[in-house]
Amino acid sequence: MNVDKEWFEKGYIDEKTNDTADLAGEIRRMCREKDAVIMAHYYTRKEIQDVADFIGDSLALAQKAAQTDAQIIVMCGVHFMAETCKILCPDKLVLCPDLNAGCSLADSCRAEDLKKYKDEHPGYKVVSYVNTTAAVKAITDVVVTSGNAKKIIDTFPQDEKIIFGPDYNLGSYINSVTGRNMLLWNGGCHVHERFSVDAIVKLKKENPDAKVLAHPECKGPVLAVADVIGSTAVLLKYATENSSGRYIVATEAGILHEMQRKCPETEFIAVPPEISEGSVGCSCNECEYMKMNTLNKVYNCLKYEWPSVDVPEDVAREAVKSIERMLELS
Structure with missing residues (x-):
């Protein structure tokens, strides 16, 4: 060697x-x-x-x-x-x-930029996704994950002014299920943003009995065609409790290992990404980081x-x- x-x-x-x-x-x-x-x-x-x-x-x-x-x-x-x-x-x-x-989502929100935005919106609470740096968490009122974001947002008064960041797709989804109008930071996960409705529709035609599982970091149109929306833990739990089904999975492909381990007889189909011309990073449904x-x-x-x-x-x-x-x- x-x-x-x-x-x-x-x-x-x-x-x-x-x-x-x-x-x-x-x-x-x-x-x-x-x-x-x-x-x-x-x-x-x-x-x-x-x-x-x-x-x-x-x-x-x-x-x-x-x-x-x-x-x-x-x-x-x-x-x-x-x-x-x-x-x-x-x-x-x-x-x-x-x-x-690193993390493309965490990189999309620098602490100094968030502080400036926070200063421009006095009276707003800052709710940050856990996919952020320690410096961003230090100027955040409460951290959330994709699994507990709705639950935590629901603890705030309905008229609370909230800045939610950095994931725009997750924030938009939480707005839709809570009736809120939070201000959303324009950040995103480079893996989840690559999933497209066209890819899912094609897979659904090929596998009409399969249910679509999607992570809320995906874009709104993708979530609109999903049967189940949730964090990796939620998607895993659903698949485990309903192991007789077949699933089209729109999240990072690493989760399929644990899904298959817990449900060896279940078929899981990973949604391929839609790669646009000039895009950078891994041309697959995996996070290279x-x-x-x-x-x-x-x-x-x-x-x-x-x-x-x-x-x-x-x-x-x-x-x-x-x-x-x-x-x-x-």
């Missing part, structure tokens, strides 16, 4: 190594030795989900981070998720297998306890208030 000398001398595993079983075994051994837990989002690679102590959506991962007694948390997802873990567990070592695993998490990187970050994620104390002090408020209301 031709391995770069500096890479080899540092003890890193060659990324071409394909012995998944040995890697998984070593990762589990180190977790026991180091009192570490691996948390993985549903959108990560299937081998990451298989080696994790806990898999879930953003809300479940935040709750688990707040509850764990482990000394090390390996957050397999994207960077803002690791930040959330660190905010909730300031005394624990939080590792992120690849610091480059989530897929940056690999077993090799998990092994390395556990072995070397690096790279770690830290949040400035002043930012964390303010951000934790909006997260704790969410956990109280969930």
Whole structure:
């Protein structure tokens, strides 16, 4: 095996190594030795989900981070998720297998821009989707997830002035089901925005008995043809409780691994994206940032306890208030 000398001398595993079983075994051994837990989002690679102590959506991962007694948390997802873990567990070592695993949605809303918008709208409460940076959470009144957004918005008086960001599609959906008129930040997830009605209609013609499951980060026209709209956890629960059906799934394809694991006899059909000319990023229904998490990187970050994620104390002090408020209301 031709391995770069500096890479080899540092003890890193060659990324071409394909012995998944040995890697998984070593990762589990180190977790026991180091009192570490691996948390993985549903959108990560299937081998990451298989080696994790806990898999879930953003809300479940935040709750688990707040509850764990482990000394090390390996957050397999994207960077803002690791930040959330660190905010909730300031005394624990939080590792992120690849610091480059960002989020197009979080990137669409910078803290300085949101602050300016907030200052331009005095008297408005700020409700931010969990897919945001720690700095944005620090100027937010309450954080929400796709699974609890409606429930939390319903706790506000009907005439409350609310700024909702950064996901425009989720905010628009919540407006439609609550009768609100929240001001919406114009951000979006580059994966969910690629799904089109045409692709779903074509699949429905080919599979007339299949129900459409869609994440509320999808555009309004896509949600309009969906049979079930919900977070990854909601969609998974529905499919599990109705496992005799067939499903067309409009969300990041990583969730299909857990769906298939829980419902091995059920057919799940991933909606392909509609790629426009000049578009950038992965031309598929997968998030390339989530897929940056690999077993090799998990092994390395556990072995070397690096790279770690830290949040400035002043930012964390303010951000934790909006997260704790969410956990109280969930």
